[in-house]
Amino acid sequence: MPLTTDAVLELVQQVAAEVVTPRFRSLSESDIDEKRPGDLVTVADREAEELLTRALLEAYPDAVVLGEEAYAGDPDLIERFRSADHGFTVDPVDGTKNFVHGSPDHAVMLSEVVDGETVRGWIWQPEHRQAWVAERGAGVRRNGEPVHRAPAGDQPQGATSIWSRRGRDPLGLPPLRGSWVCCGVDYPRLLEGEADYLLYGHTNPWDHLPGTLMVTEAGGAVAHRDGTPYTARSRGSGLVVAADPATLERAIAACEPLWPRPR
Structure with missing residues (x-):
């Protein structure tokens, strides 16, 4: 049943x-x-x-x-x-x-x-x-x-679980701080306003499908690092999660230089 x-x-x-x-x-x-x-x-x-x-x-x-x-x-x-x-x-x-x-x-x-x-x-x-x-x-x-998640302000705060990115400066945005090292806490903290966008290197479905649904249902937006949609059938790397679509676009552009370059 x-x-x-x-x-x-x-x-x-x-x-x-x-x-x-x-x-x-x-x-x-x-x-x-x-x-x-x-x-x-x-x-x-x-x-x-x-x-x-x-x-x-x-x-x-x-x-x-x-x-x-x-x-x-x-x-x-x-x-x-x-x-x-x-x-x-x-x-x-x-x-x-x-x-x-x-x-x-x-x-x-x-x-x-x-x-x-x-x-x-x-x-x-x-x-x-x-x-x-x-x-x-x-x-x-x-x-x-x-x-419901209100849109981020002019200087959105990003958080990441990628150790090498912590403290780095996205173009025109405040330095990245560390996340809570748990997607089951990161996503709720974003919804509660403790971060405005999140960066992840991995895209495992079990880590991200529950939270990405919650963020989009609350008015947020999610995409791979190149802006392509993240879905249950995605195979791409790099994930950006944001409080609203405009912040997602800003975060993708501002953080692009921080990602490892393809070999």
């Missing part, structure tokens, strides 16, 4: 309560591993993804579920997701480094995609007790209340 938007949120919150929150600041060394140097994964990531994936496939047996940890073991999964008529992304613990180091800035994220278009998105920040939900054409809500 299809799941309502509220039912999916309840599922996410239940799984977080069962296997994520009990591990917060309680992880042992054996609970933490590396997928590759510096890329951490924990028992909470693996268990949460298994539970969420199982529940989604029970409700939608024909859907392709792209989980971050499943992709790590099966890189071909992302192409099956991109070509699918119906799919979901699962990021069981976004901001795993924050989670491992005891920071509350982590989240559980899901998105639903139909014919390559993101139609629903969920971000649950268990330590902040913030639930962000978006439905295409129906706006974005924080703990049930509608959220």
Whole structure:
């Protein structure tokens, strides 16, 4: 049986309560591993993804579920997701480094995609007790209340998770500051006005589909670094997310010299 938007949120919150929150600041060394140097994964990531994936496939047996940890073991999964008529992304613990180091800035994220278009998105920040939900054409809500993002001012403030870009000066704009190193926190902070645009080097669907839907539903805009649209089927690199379309255009132009040059 299809799941309502509220039912999916309840599922996410239940799984977080069962296997994520009990591990917060309680992880042992054996609970933490590396997928590759510096890329951490924990028992909470693996268990949460298994539970969420199982529940989604029970409700939608024909859907392709792209989980971050499943992709790590099966890189071909992302192409099956991109070509699918119906799919979901699962990021069981976004901001795993924050989670491992005891920071509350982590989240559980899901998105639903139909014919390559993101139609629903969920971000649950268990330590902040913030639930962000978006439905295409129906706006974005924080703990049930509608959220709208006002356009940025004349000097929009950018934030980035790319360490080599922090402190750099986009042309005519204030220096870039660091983001919260967690897309499930970055996007909500932009919606709350703590940043006006965000820069990302990677474009993983599980990291960005929930938040990009929320930003666009709140009046913002999203594109690759070259201005092309970012979608569930994108393969390009570099992502710019902004509070409004005009700020997106300014940020793309101002930050263009900061991106690595193609070889």
